[in-house]
Amino acid sequence: MARQHALGFHSITDEVARELSVNGTVPDWLSGSLVRNGPGAFELGGRSVDHWFDGLAMLHRYTFDDGVTYRNRFLRTEAYAAARAGEFDGGFATGETTLRQRLKSFVLDDPYDNANVIAERVGERYLALTETPRWVAFDPETLETRGHVRYDGPEPSGRLACAHMNRDPATDQMVNFEVAFGPTSQYHVYAMSTPTERDHVGSVSVEEPAYMHSFALTPNYVVLTEFPFVVDPMAFLRPGKQGPFVDNFEWKPERGTRFLVLDRASGDLVAEPRTEPFFGFHHANAYEDGDELVLDLETVPDPSAIDSLYLDGLRSGDLDALGGRLERFRVDPASPAVDRTELYRGTALPTVSPARWCREHRYVYAQGTDLPVTEWPGSVVKIDAETGDTATFGDPDDHYSEPIFVPRPAGTREDDGVVLVVALDDAAERSDLLVLDGESLSELARARLPHAIPFDFHGRFFPELT
Ligand SMILES: [Fe+2]
Structure with missing residues (x-):
């Protein structure tokens, strides 16, 4: 029987700042x-x-600087x-309002600002991001919110923005892209040195824009x-339709999955090979x-994953959507063929x-799950x-977060460094920050957190950030 997973989808309300007690040894070089x-x-x-996806954004900062603070x-x-x-x-998949209200709250006048996906530095500013082009700035020391940031210049922009720059x-x-909706919709690709200045890289016109949570960048x-x-943009903008934002997208497997290859220097679409249909979130x-x-891309057969991430199901142990495959795609811009290999x-x-990043890698770190998934990811895997x-x-x-590899500054091997991961211990109702060895994944240190995250x-x- 599937385990109950109410913990992990619970709410915390306390905001703390404290030094953590550490078991084990944090490498001396680890700073930031x-x-x-x-x-x-x-x-x-x-x-x-x-x-x-609609839980309220919370930032967590784990600092290594003569001890570990949180x-x-x-x-x-x-x-x-x-x-x-x-x-x-409001949000991604919550709510019963009309589509017009939904669009108003998600993508139109003041787009939805629950920026809970990731934090990035753009130039000197630190931004919390979601899938609208209305970013939320924060102070990287205190994590205090510092207002909204929106691009308001002459270069092309859109109503949806990729959260994974x-x-x-x-x-x-x-580098990022935004989606502009209209009779002909467009993906606008751009590069930023600061959040409010952008260079247009190129654009692709499409009849029905797709939901793309991330994309790939090479030199x-x-x-x-x-x-x-995909979504029919005119139906999307028509008033009176019911349903949350994501329900307006439709799975059309007959289209296949298309790789839109843009030359960064010319901005031209230089290839668009198609392969069989699949869905995925993360490159x-x-x-x-x-x-x-x-x-290298995390794939699932179709977007039913999104339906499976409603809290009722997750809390009752219906976790099957969480597991995917790591697959490698080889695209030759001069060929219509796409080579596909399963890595894990x-x-x-x-x-x-x-x-x-943007260079050949050998190692991928990820959450490991069984398929079909009966538990929240119960391991960290290095492939x-x-x-x-x-x-x-x-x-x-324990259940594990996304693993983040930190290279040792003087290291020469790709896996010379540590992996930082947050572990939730169901039984103890507590989370720990773990420092794992990047080569062997053995545990080097464990810092006890003040609450279950x-x-x-x-x-x-x-x-x-030290
Ligand atoms: Fe993501």
Whole structure:
């Protein structure tokens, strides 16, 4: 029988700042902060959201600097204020309002600001992000909210923004895309040195825009993996239709999945090969191998995963949507063929060393799950894409967040560093921050956190935040 998973989808309301007690030894070289983002509360003001993706954004900062400190804070957004007043009903998949109200709250005048997906640095500013182009700035020291940031310049922009920007290590710019809706809709790709200045890279016109949660960046190309989960933009904008935002998207497997390959220098769409239909949320990394583009991507057969992430199901142990496959796609812009290889089965939230972004990587770190999933991810897995070898770490009582690899600054091997992961211990009703060895995944240190942290989404390690 599936285990109950109410813990992990619970709400916390306390905001703390404290030093943590540590068992084991944190490597001397480890300095900086992991900032994680995700839902901190699902109930507030007497109402509850329906979907995991709609929990109220909470930032958690884990700092390594002569000891380990922790602090957490809700983003003080309009969504947060509305929730406290008992009025929260906006979001990704929560709510019964009309589509016009939905669009108004999600993508139109003042887009939905519950930025609970990830935190990124863009230029000198730190932003919490969701899938609208209305970002929420925060103070990286105190985690206090510092208002909204929106691009308001002459370059093309859209109503939906990808939450998973890609940093170009060569320029430190953030590359991203937005979706503009209309009789002909467009994906606009751009690069930013600061949140309010952008260079237009290129645009692709489409009849029916797809839901794409992330994309791939290489030194010379942007690749939008366009799953056949699409919306009719005019129906989307028509008044009177009912339902949450995501319910307006439709699975059309006959379209297949299309890789839109944009040349970053010219902005031209240089290839658009199609392969069989599949769906996915996260690209782990991408790189160029000769004339080929290599994309490692977490896939699931179709977007029924989204339906399975409603809280009722998750809390009662219906977790099957959480497990996917790590697959490698090879796209040659000169060929219509797409090569597809499974690297690992039973995984979620794949990441690579930030030192390998846009470059060839060998190792992928991810949550490990059984398929079909009967438990929240119960392990951390390291996948060697070259040999197929794996290493795992896991305690049967614990459930793990997305793992974040931090390279040792003087290291030469790709896996010379540590993996930071938050473990939730069901039985003890407590979370720990774990420091694992990047090569073996053995435990180096464990810091006890003051509360059990609900399952969150994504983190970034910022070496400059000490
Ligand atoms: Fe994500």
